[in-house]
Amino acid sequence: MSYLAHQDDVHSAALAPEIKMRIAGLTKKYGATTALHPVDLEVRSGELLTLLGPSGSGKTTLLQLICGLTAPNGGQLFIDGINKTLAPTHQRDIGVVFQNYALFPQMTVQENVAFPLQMRRTSRAESDKRIKHALEIVGLANYGHRFPGELSGGQQQRVALARCLVYQPSLILMDESLSALDRQLRENMQVEIKRIHRETGATIIFVTHDQEEALALSDRVCLMNAGRIEQIGTPLEIYERPQSAFVANFIGISNIVSGQVTASGQLASADGLMPLPDGFTPAQNNSSATMVIRPEYIELADHGGYLHGDVVETIYVGSETRLLIKLASGTLITARQSAGQKSRQLGERVFLRWQTSHARLLAG
Ligand SMILES: Nc1ncnc2c1ncn2[C@@H]1O[C@H](COP(=O)(O)OP(=O)(O)OP(=O)(O)O)[C@@H](O)[C@H]1O
Ligand SMILES: [Mg+2]
Structure with a gap:
């Protein structure tokens, strides 16, 4: 050859x-x-x-x-x-x-x-x-x-x-x-x-x-x-x-929040305004969309944030504690609290944010 x-x-x-x-x-x-x-x-x-x-x-x-x-x-x-x-x-x-x-x-x-x-x-x-x-x-x-x-x-x-x-x-x-x-x-x-x-x-x-x-x-x-x-x-x-x-739900735990894309480039949900993820294409403007954020990317704060809710359940699973946070609309958000992070109590109000690079936007 x-x-x-x-x-x-x-x-x-x-x-x-x-x-x-x-x-x-x-x-x-x-x-x-x-x-x-x-x-x-x-x-x-x-x-x-x-x-x-x-x-x-x-x-x-x-x-x-x-x-x-x-x-x-x-x-x-x-x-x-x-x-x-x-x-x-x-x-x-x-x-x-x-x-x-x-x-x-x-x-x-x-x-x-x-x-x-x-x-x-x-x-x-x-x-x-x-x-x-x-x-x-x-x-x-x-x-x-x-x-x-x-x-x-x-x-x-x-x-x-x-x-x-x-x-x-x-x-x-x-x-x-x-x-x-x-x-x-x-x-x-x-x-x-x-x-x-x-x-x-x-x-x-x-x-x-x-x-x-x-x-x-x-x-x-x-x-x-x-x-x-x-x-x-x-x-x-x-x-x-x-x-x-379907994929987001089937693979691991996903947080899913629905809303409408606004002209100013946000997702308006019943629970607050969220910035659109990186790489968002304007063609989806004004349409219904769903934001997907994995629990490990949810950051908890005492004020500010895009959404807020109350801790309604804490689940200890060995390597971490999972927090279930209920938003005003009733939507449940799962967040993780690793060792070393501020511990959150049942009933506590928490404020949620995340890096826009870590969120996904799906049509519908
Ligand atoms: N021999 C059969 N006669 C009639 N329907 C069948 C037959 N085999 C499968 N089905 C149907 O086809 C669909 C797909 O079945 P399949 O066995 O491929 O599912 P699966 O993904 O392997 O599910 P599982 O995880 O329960 O094993 C189901 O709705 C099932 O009821
Ligand atoms: Mg089978």
């Missing part, structure tokens, strides 16, 4: 990351219910993407369409650039880990992990090598002889993951696969999945309804709502720049 050709390759690779999976207008109906409205989505090679959304938003439906467990009513699906819309599951090079890990109880861990290789008629020597490696990756190298009933929930979960990793799929789908675990185990498994993702370079699509889990794990989060994609972005983009009130 000439030096110039090589330069071109590098250039085009930088412009367009390799796309592992592309979905165009994929849709699914169950009778009169539209579980998935036409959806477009690109997942990059080696990416860990989470599908996040409330119950019934279409996460499992989308996952089932990707792995071929159900057929779409329209649209197309490409894996590595090849149309796989109607291909059977085994022709998609996909590994799936479901919430109920469905291990065979009468088989040992070793036999469970060997199962997909037997189905693929892999040689004995190659199988042994791969099983050993898969069990090492999930930290169960010494558990091969045990039966699933002799393992903890988290260990069973890791066997299910090893059984998926053993045939080295380049695309792994995981549906709520940590939700049955307790908090400590779940956090350990999140660290494990991040490590496995790094070590194997596999593309992972991970379904969860837990927003903290999505933010902790993902390269990008795809937030779903009522069968549609509401927003796709890095955890930081989703958290800091929600594009709708």
